[in-house]
Amino acid sequence: MSKTIWVVAQRGESGISRTTKEILGKAKELAGGGTVAGVYCGASKDSVAEGLQAAGASQVVLMVDPKLETYLAETYTSAIGALARDRKPDVILIPGTLNGKELAASLAASLDGGAVQDCTHLDWDGDVLVGTRAFFGGNLTATVENRSSGPKIFSVKPKAFPVPADSAGAGGEVEEVAPQLPAALRTTVVEFLADEGKTVNLIDANVIVSGGRGLGAPEGFEIVNELAAVLGGAVGASRAVVDAGWIPYAHQVGQTGKTVKPKLYIACGISGAIQHLAGMRTSDNIVAINKDENAPIFKVAHYGLVGDVFAIVPELTKKFKEALQG
Numbered sequence: 001m002s003k004t005i006w007v008v009a010q011r012g013e014s015g016i017s018r019t020t021k022e023i024l025g026k027a028k029e030l031a032g033g034g035t036v037a038g039v040y041c042g043a044s045k046d047s048v049a050e051g052l053q054a055a056g057a058s059q060v061v062l063m064v065d066p067k068l069e070t071y072l073a074e075t076y077t078s079a080i081g082a083l084a085r086d087r088k089p090d091v092i093l094i095p096g097t098l099n100g101k102e103l104a105a106s107l108a109a110s111l112d113g114g115a116v117q118d119c120t121h122l123d124w125d126g127d128v129l130v131g132t133r134a135f136f137g138g139n140l141t142a143t144v145e146n147r148s149s150g151p152k153i154f155s156v157k158p159k160a161f162p163v164p165a166d167s168a169g170a171g172g173e174v175e176e177v178a179p180q181l182p183a184a185l186r187t188t189v190v191e192f193l194a195d196e197g198k199t200v201n202l203i204d205a206n207v208i209v210s211g212g213r214g215l216g217a218p219e220g221f222e223i224v225n226e227l228a229a230v231l232g233g234a235v236g237a238s239r240a241v242v243d244a245g246w247i248p249y250a251h252q253v254g255q256t257g258k259t260v261k262p263k264l265y266i267a268c269g270i271s272g273a274i275q276h277l278a279g280m281r282t283s284d285n286i287v288a289i290n291k292d293e294n295a296p297i298f299k300v301a302h303y304g305l306v307g308d309v310f311a312i313v314p315e316l317t318k319k320f321k322e323a324l325q326g
């Protein structure tokens with residue numbers, strides 16, 4: 001069963017994004033010897049083709065135009081949609097970022113296809129590609145068949161699949177195609193405003209120290225920041241403290257925040273509501289610190305510390321500092 005699978009490429013901080021690579025690796029497996037095409041839209045091509053080939057693309061299609069510098073649903077849907085109408089791929093896989101999910105829905109509408117969002121697994125059931133995704137805050141998992149007549153579109157959650165081994169030198173055809181763009185745009189990006197001084201990269205962090213309402217006040221985050229700094233990790237948060245304005249939304253972990261899978265997740269003063277667990281329960285090692293021994297977070301924790309965060313977290317910081325910095 002040989003198929004043509006497209007992977008819509010997104011850029012990361014350096015080259016193509018980690019999620020794009022993860023999806024390319026899976027696409028190669030799903031294609032069964034068929035074509036895996038990395039499809040890229042942007043204002044410059046830099047080393048995109050090499051990055052896509054190294055992650056397993058057997059074909060690369062570059063659509064380069066100044067109007068594609070910034071992601072816009074209408075330009076990206078127009079460019080990728082026109083190409084898909086012409087070439088009829090079997091499957092289109094898209095990184096499940098905010099932009100990616102919007103693009104998946106928009107492309108599905110444009111191509112008379114169906115979009116299955118936020119997949120954590122993909123597999124063939126006979127000739128039908130089936131996506132696995134979470135429902136009800138991660139309490140239920142459903143397998144969703146995509147039986148649409150157009151291309152089967154799936155957005156895939158970051159970290160659902162491992163990054164494939166670098167297959168640099170694998171070669172493959174690189175093609176530049178003039179993108180078909182709308183004559184007039186209904187949307188214009190005027191300016192980007194950063195919502196805070198420093199970038200919060202929770203998705204790629206190996207260590208995340210998260211704080212919840214148990215920190216008592218915004219100042220309570222100082223102990224979380226210190227522990228994260230010593231461990232070289234990122235700072236996460238529950239929605240309760242984001243809603244309270246203690247910390248920006250970019251830090252939120254959970255159903256309506258980010259889904260993370262670090263090697264180590266330390267939850268400080270977080271109760272463990274299902275919506276929070278939905279975003280972190282698959283972390284490799286979970287350490288929970290909570291003064292309530294019956295807090296639900298302990299049900300998913302590999303290590304539980306019952307007690308006051310203000311006593312335990314500074315002590316952990318001190319011990320880690322001694323151990324790590326000598």
Ligand SMILES: Cc1cc2nc3c(=O)[nH]c(=O)nc-3n(C[C@H](O)[C@H](O)[C@H](O)COP(=O)(O)OP(=O)(O)OC[C@H]3O[C@@H](n4cnc5c(N)ncnc54)[C@H](O)[C@@H]3O)c2cc1C
Binds near residue numbers: 252272308
């Ligand atoms: C549609 C929807 C979507 C949602 N999405 C998200 C989401 O994405 N992410 C998310 O996190 N939540 C989300 N929520 C909210 C979620 O239901 C909880 O309200 C929230 O996670 C609670 O945050 P918390 O654990 O910080 O606060 P609380 O539930 O108030 O828990 C605080 C914890 O701190 C402990 N504590 C208090 N003082 C101390 C101390 N000194 N030392 C140690 N422990 C202490 C307490 O025992 C308690 O367990 C969502 C809710 C809804 C309805």
